[in-house]
Amino acid sequence: MRLELRQITKRFGSFVANDAIDLVVEPGQIHALLGENGAGKSTLMNVLFGLYAADGGEILLDGQPVRFSGPGEAMAAGIGMVHQHFMLVPVFSVAENVAMGHEPAKALGLIDLPKSRALVKEISERFHFDVDPDAMVEDLPVGAQQRVEIIKALSRQAKILILDEPTAVLTPQETDELMAIMRQLKAAGTSIVFITHKLREVQAVADAITVIRLGKVVGSAAPTASQTELASLMVGRSVGLGVAKAPAEPGPKALEVSDLSLVEPSGLTSLDDVSFAVARGEILAVAGVQGNGQTELTQVLLGLRHPTAGSIRLDGRELAGLSVREVLDYGVGFVPEDRSKDGMVASFTIAENLVLDQVSAAPFSKAGALDIGAIADNASRQIEQFDVRTRGVDTPIGTLSGGNQQKVVLARELSRDLRLFIASQPTRGLDVGSIEFIHARIVEERDKGTPVVIVSTELDEVLALADRIAVMYRGRFTGIVPPDTPRDVLGLMMAGVPYEEALAEHKAHAATPGALAAGAAPAVPADPEEGARP
Amino acid sequence: MSTMTATAPAVPATPAAHHVAVPISWKAPVAYTVLAVGGLLGFGLSAEAGETSLISIATGAPGLGSPSFELPTLASVIVLGLIQLALAGWAWRRASQRAKAGIWLPAVFGVALVISFLLWAVAGRGYAIQFTSLLSGALFLSVPLVFGALAGCVCEHVGVINVAIEGQLLAGAFLAAVVGSATGNPWLGLICAPLAGALVGALLALFAVRYWVDHIIVGIVLNVLVTGLTSYLFSTVLSNNTAVFSNPTQLPRWPIPLLSQIPVLGPVLFDQNVLVYLMYIAVAAFHVMLFKSRWGLRMRACGEHPKAADTVGIKVNATRIRNTILGGAVAGLGGAYFTVAAGLAFGKEMSAGRGFIALAAMILGGWKPKGAILAALLFGFADNLQNALGVVGVAIPSQFMLMAPYLVTVFAVAGLVGRVRAPAAEGVAYKG
């Protein structure tokens, strides 16, 4: 099926998310939609899928104009979508999830479960998915859930499949498997729209590339285009190198974590014998695919959860078992990974958010009474220092942009003398300017002599900031390696391969260039993709 | 995030952590043991040797009547206590294996505990407990609770918290009484009861689904509205026209041939009026349809993950509105119990908090029709027990008997948390 989007425009209030976008996807083609976070890719696909109504433009399928009032109609027309956040009901079985919305039914509307099971089996076998139709979705690993989503789309005879950032939650190896599946689907005649901001994946699998920036199509390219070309198209300026930072001057060891384990109530282990140390004036970056225990690690360090075993010593004091309050008071600064969920209270003012975790102590309160003046003074000072763009300190923080919100959180945590600074996904979803600012502040804190732990799933961010890199896989550290470790070695380690093996494999591949993983530059942040996330 | 970590063994899991294990929850076994020992000592010690308890059981067979059995109190209480201890032991065993005990365990345990309490309460009084009428009365008292709990299940599974069950019961009771009495036909009253409940459900849906008002707020305020409205109409329209509106009608009792002759259970289950039979049908139907039908799958999807439902073309808010109205109708039908089923005229606030107990029953029953009916029966039983023992004149003040089910609910709600899961998106407006 041939898909054509003509002059699609979508506004949110005064903000234009999609500005007259044109896109043509030929039958049996893998068409990559490339762009930074927030460029408008997902909005465009939600318009195509009938979730948003376009403010202008038209959609043509095989030359016929169509109009979808909801996803139901889009699916009926042969469009399937695998969302970035899976649209699966966790407490339903695979078969129920696949059947949902077009259930085969018997008398009285009872679901014909054998039939839906058979359907899952059939598609699953055709593409070698290995998915049990009776498994509960919540019990499946992420990769398998994604395959359920694909089955869901295929079971509705999707001729065009939209994959929205499908590799964000996958290991490099699972990513390879997904690409194999994409090629298989293509061979079977399915058109695929592949949304991503990862250049290497685009080059590996796409037949055509359209680049979107700030809601507009800024160009198209053949898969043969160089990464540098694609990157500068995507970012919209010449690609610079990462943050300027002097080499670390590590002092004495400050944080020592040994044999840290955490077992979930379900019996599964989310932290498994983790040990590491961080020195003063050093940044340890924890890399890994989302969901491999990084969240739990930061939660345990902060005292939000108590470890099942192991110890956390900071400047000689045992932190394991202390409350969050005690850990914060001891001098740990913490930037949580999900800013709006854990880092701020949206309805509170900027001034209130700037003292959120310090309000019960001097100078912001005395004998249980708030010192409104001190809180306001502090706010004006921090706003200036961190360049927070706002109309006033009494503005609710929820009305600020993500970058400014993150600056508030960072300002709060960096405004006191710290023994340790922990930041999780410090720049997720932010614009380039804010990213640079925040990275500079983090390096500045390191240079003051504070030990810093950064957790990031963005390899680029890890490479930009790290003095040492710890790679996490399924609750373990696969290794702690130098900052100039090649990307593909890190990628293998993120999939659980130990450092030595990964290095050996890297050397073997380096001899035979052309493979996806080896396509990366051999060493250092000379990689052009760096430009996307400086 | 943590669940993803926890469930991400893409490659066969390395047996990583045998050295650290989840702590076992010993709450339930401890509770059972304490109750069993307490019951054994409390009832056993205060029972004097040689005392007997009389229990009378209707056989259902026409010729036999209701023979009485005389049981030695002490021995019976000890036997029942030992049964409870055995059940507690089973609970310990299951807990140590980290396995769940079935729902039968608390049910059987509760029955044993209650029977030993009964035997103790009537010991040496020479007065027989009418066991059959105790049970059939309990079943009848639990009718509005069961309908209310079913209404709660339907609404919560589609994602709407229904605190307005009380109002729906009351509205159903009111309209059933008015229509039944005005037409002199209880059947018409029965038919109209769900309409009144549905109307309240529609208001709940309007405010909760369309205007995104907090579901609990809407529910509470709707209860006040219905109370005010029915009381107002009762004191004006109904009182001004007593000739038309104050001759209560009653649904006839329909013993089911053969089934009602089954010993013990027959008279309890199958010698009731049509509303009770409707209740059986409703429980069975919802039990099957909620989990096995297209309707159930779609509506539960709206309560669990509305966005996912939307992306497969299910109209989330329309589904929510429809099923909230349906839930209201079910509760409204339950309201008929107070008037046309019981043969009473309408009275102000005659639902007397049953809607809230129904809500508690639904939660105790783990958001499932099957569990809800068990919990509702428990409440009905406690209610009727209080009546029955009041006649016998037991030393325990009746207020404490009345309190018991509420306290049981408090303990259960505090103890069950984390073991049963409410629909994930209940109470959350879908603004897609």
Added chain:
Amino acid sequence: MTTAAETPAVRAAANKPSDQPSRFRGALAKAFNGSVATSVLAVVVALVVGAILILAADRDVQRSAAYLFARPGDFFGAVWDAVAGAYSALFQGAVFNISSSYTVGQFFNPLWDTIAMSVPLIFAGLGLGIGFRAGLFNIGAQGQIVFGAILCGYIGFSWHLPVGLHLLLCLLGAVVGGAVWGFIPGFLKAKTGANEVIVTIMLNSVAGFFLGWLLTLAAFRKPGSNNPVSPAVDATARFPSFFGTAVNLGFVLAAAAAVGVWWLMERSTLGFRIRAVGANQDAARTAGMSVAASTVWVMVIAGALAGLAATSQLLASPEQQLNADIAGTFGFDAITVALLGRSRPLGTVLAGLLFGGLRAGGYLMQASTGTPIDVILVLQSVIVLLIAAPPLVKAIFRLPDPERRRQKESKRAKSGLAAEVAA
């Protein structure tokens, strides 16, 4: 999806400084959207609904409706008489009485009654409001009032102490009684996660039965009485009233409590933590606050305030004795008071006065026009429902509602034909 949703907000906010049209238009829009306008309109709608009910029950209206077309004047005259009669009685019972104006003090007697009536509503409403802002649905004011009443009443009628001290201890008893009954659900919620809605509903009933049982005991029974009522509270424990009116120390205490609650929520660290936990539990926890401690504090404070609501029944009302109906429906009415007052102290005081007035006026209305006081419940609930749904009020009065319209437009565009569904 997150990125998609996040982006527009981000950009829109970034653009904000540039798109501030005229300040005047902004102010105008604000007045229309403002909560004051919504509240006034909600009251208007409620009065209309009430009027319909009054008409439906009025015999003259019914009679004249039978020959409506023959003599419409009769019908409309009857309509006017019924509604105006009921509402003017309501007003005269709540604010001032035109017919019996011998002195200024008596002229405003109904207003003093209104103020007296509002005291328990204000106390309990203040407590519930704190709960709502903390994200807790405390439905338990009813039971907390009962326990406040039990302790307050017992101290009042069984201890015999000097003036002042006796009153103080009675107040303390009310605070402790309510606080204990509030502590239980708070503690269970904090320790086990037990749903506070269910637990408080259950505890309301438990409290009622417990009081019923106490009243069967000799210690709580008025000597020589067969009814379940306690002896009257000693004169030493009663609220002094002002200038012989119905207004007494209770209202002063309620007003002071409102100021105290304001200070607690806006100016104290405890209030800061309570608000933070209520608005975003995860962020509060990450900032080192104890959600459990906040929950327990909120429930204890709410319980104490609800307990104080009992004092106006025991230390000021004509009966001054415990009975099974001591809490009336104050606990539930206070929920609507707190909702109407948007959980803010000043709002709660005003809402309490409004509902106190409706109640005070309702008695006169019932006595003089025969309109049952139950209609007041309908007025209250309609007001609260409408205030919770401003778009509905705007739809009723066909006022512009920018947010709703945008949504509707996008919906219309989506389905192409959803226009007629609009209310």
